[in-house]
Amino acid sequence: MSHLLIVGDKSDHNPAKAFHPAYTITNTQNKIRTFDGTKVSYSSWVWLFKLHAKGYKVLAHIDEIDAIVLQWIYGTISDDLLVRVLEPDSIAYETWSKIHNIFLKNKGSRAAALENEFDILTLRAMSSLEAYCQSLKDLARQLNDVDFPVNENCLVLQVIYGLPSEFDIVGAYLN
Template sequence: MGDKNPEAGSSKPPTSTLYPVYTVTNVQNKVRVLDGKKVTYSSWVKLFQLHARGYKVLDHIDGTLPPAKDDQLYESWMEIDAIELQWIYSTLSDDLVVRVLDIVDYCQKLRELASQLADVDQPVTEGRLIIQLVNGLPPEYDVVAAAQLHHTLPPWEDAVNLLDAEERRHNARMTPPVVAAATRDTDQP
């Protein structure tokens, strides 16, 4: 009969496997660049979600919370989260990246300032933080700022999500009306 290998047929995964996220060399080969013209937001989201599911990182974009900072998996989670953010930014057109990073940067700076003030016993209420957020937004956010943020003063995360939704709405409206332009050109003698 011979020697039997106790591990043969075992369904145990190897102890040192490479997490799939680390095998991606160019995400643009899988997810097309969102430009609002050829690739719409909804199609980009579907492709990105498929990609994230295939590489076992969907939990980084579906609202799942990261492990606690004292958890041994925290550093790995944050590293994978950074890689996925790189995927997102690398699949946005140059114009969209600048806009997204500006709003993200603005929100992060406000949040950091509020934390610093709290550290010196001068806490900023969430309502006051939202008012400051609204006051510093560019004019294209006036509708969402006035109607949804300033009057209702939602929680911080909800406010940031509303800004994100407004950004997507604004980008969708920027798509040029090709049909209207073509009609105008053919009507002229």
């Protein structure tokens, strides 16, 4: 005869309640992109992570299923970021807060660095026009994450500004 361990109130003998949906997850990267702070912005990663956590009913239960949520966090951040937040005996909330602080508590200096990168980026520094435009959009998204939004006009002007002289006619048309 097999034995089933039932979690929760002893009067509740419903085996279906013993198995939490979070235990069915083996690879969060199938649903949550790896957060690296450049290609996947902080706000995008947070939104995807929370959506995933809500879908598996752990968003409000981080303390109860902390190790699983911590694995999700560690499994969806870049190696560079992982080294900055990985600590023994850490809990999910502490790690979540560290990531928050890295990307949002240093808003001023992070915004200044991103704004400088945005201002000096040119097509010549990129492999293609598509990569150039995508990099500017990514930088604009990252600036938005630190409360320094880049409006559409500024983005278009920066695209034009970074074009080499052989694109002057296109730049004048876009302007």
